[in-house]
Amino acid sequence: MTRSEFFYLLPYFVSLALSLGILYYTWERRSAKGLTAFTWYMAGQALWVFGFIIELLTPDLSGKMFWDGFQWLASLLLVIAFPVFAIQYTEYKLKHPRQLFILSLVVPAIFVIMLMTDGFHHLVYSNPRIRTDLPFPELLYEFTWVVYGHALYSYAVLFWSIGLLIQRLFRPRGLYRTQLAIITLGFLIPIVGTILSLFDIHIAPQRDITPFTNAIANLIIAWGCFDISYLRSSQWVETDSLKPWWTRL
Numbered sequence: 001m002t003r004s005e006f007f008y009l010l011p012y013f014v015s016l017a018l019s020l021g022i023l024y025y026t027w028e029r030r031s032a033k034g035l036t037a038f039t040w041y042m043a044g045q046a047l048w049v050f051g052f053i054i055e056l057l058t059p060d061l062s063g064k065m066f067w068d069g070f071q072w073l074a075s076l077l078l079v080i081a082f083p084v085f086a087i088q089y090t091e092y093k094l095k096h097p098r099q100l101f102i103l104s105l106v107v108p109a110i111f112v113i114m115l116m117t118d119g120f121h122h123l124v125y126s127n128p129r130i131r132t133d134l135p136f137p138e139l140l141y142e143f144t145w146v147v148y149g150h151a152l153y154s155y156a157v158l159f160w161s162i163g164l165l166i167q168r169l170f171r172p173r174g175l176y177r178t179q180l181a182i183i184t185l186g187f188l189i190p191i192v193g194t195i196l197s198l199f200d201i202h203i204a205p206q207r208d209i210t211p212f213t214n215a216i217a218n219l220i221i222a223w224g225c226f227d228i229s230y231l232r233s234s235q236w237v238e239t240d241s242l243k244p245w246w247t248r249l
Contacts (some may be wrong), residue, residue: 008135012053015215019046022218037084044077045218049211056136064139065125069115072124076108079154082187086161089183090168104157111150151194158191186221189213 023042030036048071055067083104087094094100118124126142165184193213 005135009053009056011215012049012056012211015211015218016046016049016053018215018218019049022222025222037081037088040081041078041085042218044074044081045214047074047077049214050074052211055139059137061128061130061139064130064137065128068125068139069118072115073112075154076112079108079157080104083157083161083164086164090164092164107150107153111146114146155191155195158187162187162191182223183221186217186219186223189217189220 019042023039023046026035026039026042030039051067051070051074055064055071058064058067084101086092087097114121115124123144123146126144128139128141131138131140162184165180165187169180169184190213
């Protein structure tokens with residue numbers, strides 16, 4: 001590996017290291033309110049960045065498509081875990097939580113089926129090709145209605161979850177507004193980054209800038225979430241009411 005290639009990959013390795021570090025930190029404190037779901041969120045993020053790096057290092061088209069599919073699967077963890085975190089963290093009450101959680105898995109399951117069977121219909125990877133004018137070849141493909149439909153569903157879930165956090169800003173009981181505002185900002189940054197990628201807006205050599213936005217967001221979320229004095233306060237003591245919401249009927 002040349003020096004230029006190493007420095008090209010360095011930001012992605014930093015992003016992966018940050019994700020793994022916060023994942024370890026949250027796993028050690030997963031009994032606190034919302035942190036089990038946040039641990040799954042960070043696991044999805046770490047797996048996504050890992051898949052991105054391996055995709056960059058893979059030279060052939062089929063290998064790149066495999067690792068890109070791996071990233072799609074990892075991103076589903078974010079879509080599933082983030083609303084769970086938002087519900088737990090804001091103490092939002094749902095009717096029939098178990099049924100709603102199962103229902104929330106339907107669209108991700110359909111997308112997984114479409115992804116696994118893409119070789120027959122090419123509704124996920126349309127016109128796949130490799131761009132070779134970068135230090136590492138980049139996989140490119142046309143976004144289809146399946147990709148846009150999945151993106152629309154994902155953004156609906158993510159922005160609904162962000163809405164819960166914002167709504168909680170105006171209900172000061174039990175939460176610190178400043179901390180919640182910082183956490184909300186941290187979750188918004190990678191969402192904006194994926195929107196730029198979806199509309200093919202480039203602010204970096206690679207089409208997908210998610211590793212960079214994830215790194216920035218992780219630092220912000222860590223600043224908001226993991227103040228030790230707050231984690232040790234009564235706010236974060238686990239009780240039955242703070243167990244995963246789909247287990248509470």
